[in-house]
Amino acid sequence: MDKLRIVIKHEYMTIIKQPSFWIVMLAMPLIIGLVYGLSYLGNKSSEDRIKELAKDIKNVAIIDKSGLVNKAVVQSNGLKISSADQTAELREQVQSGKTEALIVYPDTLQKDRKYSVYLASDDLTKMGAVTGLADGILKTSLFLPLGSAEIIALAQNGAESQVITYKNGQESAGLNEYVVPGLFVVLFYIIFAFSVGYMLTSVSEEKENRSMEMVLTYINPRNLIIGKLLAVILVTLTQVFFFALMAIAAYFVMQSLGNSISLPAGIDLQKLVFNPVTIAFSAAYLIVGFLMFAGFMTATAAITPSTKEANSFSAVFYIGAFIPFYFVMMILTDPENPVTRFITFFPLTSPVVALLRNTVGNMSLLEASLALITMTVFMVISIWVAIRAFSRGSLEYSSRISLGSLFGK
Amino acid sequence: MTKPIVSITDFHLSIGEKQIVKGLSFDINAGEVFALLGANGSGKTSTIRSLLGIYKPTSGTLHIDGKRYTPEQARTVGYLPEERGLYTRSTVLDSMVYFGELKGLSRDEAHEFSVAYLDRVGLADKANTKIKKLSGGQQQKVQLGVAIIGGPKLLILDEPTKGLDPVNRKLLLDIVDELQKGGAAVIYITHLMEEVERLADRLLILKDGKARAYGSVAAVKKEFKSNSIEDVFVSIYNEKSGVNHG
Numbered sequence: 001m002d003k004l005r006i007v008i009k010h011e012y013m014t015i016i017k018q019p020s021f022w023i024v025m026l027a028m029p030l031i032i033g034l035v036y037g038l039s040y041l042g043n044k045s046s047e048d049r050i051k052e053l054a055k056d057i058k059n060v061a062i063i064d065k066s067g068l069v070n071k072a073v074v075q076s077n078g079l080k081i082s083s084a085d086q087t088a089e090l091r092e093q094v095q096s097g098k099t100e101a102l103i104v105y106p107d108t109l110q111k112d113r114k115y116s117v118y119l120a121s122d123d124l125t126k127m128g129a130v131t132g133l134a135d136g137i138l139k140t141s142l143f144l145p146l147g148s149a150e151i152i153a154l155a156q157n158g159a160e161s162q163v164i165t166y167k168n169g170q171e172s173a174g175l176n177e178y179v180v181p182g183l184f185v186v187l188f189y190i191i192f193a194f195s196v197g198y199m200l201t202s203v204s205e206e207k208e209n210r211s212m213e214m215v216l217t218y219i220n221p222r223n224l225i226i227g228k229l230l231a232v233i234l235v236t237l238t239q240v241f242f243f244a245l246m247a248i249a250a251y252f253v254m255q256s257l258g259n260s261i262s263l264p265a266g267i268d269l270q271k272l273v274f275n276p277v278t279i280a281f282s283a284a285y286l287i288v289g290f291l292m293f294a295g296f297m298t299a300t301a302a303i304t305p306s307t308k309e310a311n312s313f314s315a316v317f318y319i320g321a322f323i324p325f326y327f328v329m330m331i332l333t334d335p336e337n338p339v340t341r342f343i344t345f346f347p348l349t350s351p352v353v354a355l356l357r358n359t360v361g362n363m364s365l366l367e368a369s370l371a372l373i374t375m376t377v378f379m380v381i382s383i384w385v386a387i388r389a390f391s392r393g394s395l396e397y398s399s400r401i402s403l404g405s406l407f408g409k
Numbered sequence: 410m411t412k413p414i415v416s417i418t419d420f421h422l423s424i425g426e427k428q429i430v431k432g433l434s435f436d437i438n439a440g441e442v443f444a445l446l447g448a449n450g451s452g453k454t455s456t457i458r459s460l461l462g463i464y465k466p467t468s469g470t471l472h473i474d475g476k477r478y479t480p481e482q483a484r485t486v487g488y489l490p491e492e493r494g495l496y497t498r499s500t501v502l503d504s505m506v507y508f509g510e511l512k513g514l515s516r517d518e519a520h521e522f523s524v525a526y527l528d529r530v531g532l533a534d535k536a537n538t539k540i541k542k543l544s545g546g547q548q549q550k551v552q553l554g555v556a557i558i559g560g561p562k563l564l565i566l567d568e569p570t571k572g573l574d575p576v577n578r579k580l581l582l583d584i585v586d587e588l589q590k591g592g593a594a595v596i597y598i599t600h601l602m603e604e605v606e607r608l609a610d611r612l613l614i615l616k617d618g619k620a621r622a623y624g625s626v627a628a629v630k631k632e633f634k635s636n637s638i639e640d641v642f643v644s645i646y647n648e649k650s651g652v653n654h655g
Contacts, residue, residue: 003480003511006507006511007511010503010507013503014496014498057597074530102442205498209494209497210490210492210493211493211494211495212489212493213463213490213493213513214460214489214490214493214508214552214555214556216461216463217463217480217482217483217488218483218508219480219511220480223480226599
């Protein structure tokens with residue numbers, strides 16, 4: 001027990017003392033913040049410029065051959081409709097720069113749903129402003145017969161749906177029910193992206209720097225592997241704690257800046273559902289799935305002679321963890337599908353698939369339990385293989401150990 | 410008669426189809442330097458790994474201090490393997506303290522020993538330097554420190570002077586001398602026969618997993634009618650089919 005504690009402490013401190021650990025951890029929220037900020041500022045600036053330009057665009061000619069454009073709408077924009085006979089002449093004026101733009105709504109508009117815009121320059125902002133103007137004139141003209149401005153706005157922009165769902169005759173929380181278990185899916189990927197790889201590098205680096213034989217003299221392989229696993233779990237908890245702190249800080253900063261945080265799809269933090277059974281299954285899938293992948297990574301590092309080769313082999317596990325995203329709609333909506341069933345129990349895909357299905361609750365208690373049992377069996381196998389590979393392969397410095405030597409007596 | 414520190418009896422080791430060691434038996438007593446010799450692939454490292462429980466013997470008994478070695482007895486043993494290295498991303502002091510703790514010392518004991526050792530070998534100013542920034546010779550001194558931390562009863566040194574300059578070689582051999590005088594048994598693996606002549610009390614020469622010579626340095630020379638261990642070694646390896654002297 002004491003040696004386990006020593007290994008955990010050593011491995012944990014070795015990882016968190018690395019500058020790269022903190023660079024990666026700090027870089028992620030910083031990059032997200034930077035991208036968000038720049039795109040917000042950039043989009044706002046573009047929108048503002050287009051609006052400014054749209055105000056100034058008065059030298060625009062409009063020809064309506066379709067009969068769908070309303071004269072009053074055109075006039076309200078400070079423009080007028082020209083005669084269809086002037087098309088060629090106005091086009092020449094645009095070409096020579098005397099007129100800024102010409103919008104032609106053809107008589108085939110209704111059938112082809114196409115119209116033309118001629119511009120005196122290829123300035124993208126101006127292009128956006130004029131096409132926006134042309135689109136606005138057409139839509140407003142078409143919606144005008146509806147009557148009030150509110151109805152026109154409703155027809156143009158639609159309305160937000162508020163979904164009320166019932167379960168067993170009672171009103172249910174709808175999407176709010178999926179938020180908490182859904183966070184476990186996000187957490188799994190954070191852990192997978194940041195932590196599972198530590199097992200790979202921790203073992204393969206020990207092989208590469210030849211410290212393994214000295215270590216194995218003083219501690220047995222099982223304790224060493226378990227110590228490393230527990231240290232990686234601690235590292236992961238540190239990361240999760242750090243990201244949670246950053247999220248809370250971001251929330252308060254946004255609030256202090258007067259921005260209300262609107263969550264998508266009608267998600268309401270006050271109405272989140274904390275179902276203990278669902279959470280227990282999600283937590284179990286997360287932990288067992290993590291340990292299973294960590295076991296596979298350790299075995300890979302122990303079997304292969306170098307970090308480079310170990311990294312190449314480990315790609316299989318990364319692919320396995322991301323495959324479910326190609327089937328996400330099927331996983332969420334078609335639980336009876338044989339493919340869904342297969343990937344629920346296939347070791348490399350089972351953690352993510354089970355987490356997703358548990359989130360939307362499309363697994364029976366029996367199926368959820370079977371998935372957990374299967375995953376646990378594979379986790380035990382992966383750790384057993386890892387310890388065995390570690391015992392047999394950790395001192396093979398120049399070649400991969402064979403399956404015969406891995407599973408033989 | 411005192412109990413030997415190491416006792417190996419009829420030890421056989423096969424890995425896969427290959428027989429690595431065939432019926433090896435020998436003892437090592439406290440306070441003696443025992444040279445384990447043999448060409449590459451003769452079974453020396455496999456014997457040591459089996460003695461330390463890293464490999465499981467096919468048959469036979471391998472005892473340290475009267476029992477099969479487990480990592481729980483880590484403090485009894487110091488091992489400097491041929492393929493050696495340390496955590497390159499850790500500092501010298503952190504690395505030494507970690508191994509000291511793994512060997513069963515308290516953190517304070519490990520720290521105290523490490524500081525004194527680094528001072529003795531002229532690395533006091535490198536205590537907080539990362540291992541990867543040390544020269545090969547400096548790293549080797551740290552590795553020896555890791556092996557002897559805790560004052561082991563049995564010190565196993567596999568080519569300890571490989572790559573060391575004469576000054577550091579003398580320093581290392583002086584440290585080994587001190588440990589031996591303090592009662593530790595030393596298994597010394599080397600290809601340098603002058604070191605064997607200078608240091609070893611007894612020796613064993615392995616060829617193809619079998620003992621081909623075993624006894625005190627003088628007795629082995631007498632048995633092979635040679636003036637030097639190097640000649641004995643060469644004659645054993647030049648034999649087409651050897652006689653098992655072990």
